[in-house]
Amino acid sequence: MAFWDNFFKKKSDSASNAVNRIKFVLQSDRSGLPPETLEKIKNDIISVLSKYVDIDTKELDFNITKAPSEGGELTPALCANIPIKGVKRASSNDKVSKE
């Protein structure tokens, strides 16, 4: 198979590794929060949401970005996109919609 490997060179993924690392490091840089704290916040949010809904943790997106505040200045903002796979105990009145 080594012969064919030369022709179909396996795709390396150091670039996506770089993207993930830089995203993580920038979240900490931008927010001024240490990486462990960010990780804790993320885990806490997941555990709170998990009490009510099934979360797709693989597709979960958790970011500190810069968003304009009321004064027009850019301030750090937490943006999370958390796909909901299903509702655990939805009451008849409250519908949790997927985003």
Place this chain on the structure above:
Amino acid sequence: MGEVIVVTSGKGGVGKTTTTANVGTGLAKLDKKVVLIDTDIGLRNLDVVMGLENRIVYNLVDVIEGNCKIKQALIKDKRYPTLYLLPSAQTRDKSAVKPEEMKQLCEQLKGEFDYIIIDCPAGIEQGFENAVAGADRALVVTTPEVSAVRDADRIIGLLEAHEMKKTDLIVNRIRMDMVKTGDMMSSDDVVEILAINLIGIVPDDEGIIVATNNGEPLVGNDSKAGQAYMNICKRIIGEEIPFLDLNAKKGLFKRIFGRK
């Protein structure tokens, strides 16, 4: 009224001076009246990249301190009659110039030139403060590397704090062969991370080293990098130019016998 553009990056060695030289020369090629200012006091380099190192009499600090008139310190380019360089001082340090003084200098030059391009030193200290003080817009140069992108993000934050009116991104030294094999971040990746407008993608090109050896910016020649720089210049003056196809096929011969 001219426009003052600062070329900055945070990290050193990503191509600020090369970008300044090529963008400045390209704008002069487009018949604009351009002056380049090297603000890296103590580590002067733009003069050698432009091939004008033998013509320096006065420098930026001489102008600021009033030892000469601005016109005496401006060096006319060898090739383009509308292109000038204001070199930095080699024997002084950043504290020789204050942001307020740079602002005044830029205001004066705006009356004479269409574009004032400022080569910013690496770092975020006084040299940076001086370079951005009089600028109307910024070009942030980065390479597709974790360290350069991180510093670019910091610089973008600082430019926002300075209320820079317009900030555009140049992704420099991209290698499409490595992007294809998944070993280099693509320009899309970098743009997604930094979330600012992309104004140019410049491929890694041996021609840049040759151009620097000779002191002749390669903007506008038929190499990919030369075209990429020219496209940046056209976008600066407001033309809508599509991004180059950096994947353009090599000839059959090169594909078989050339580098993978």
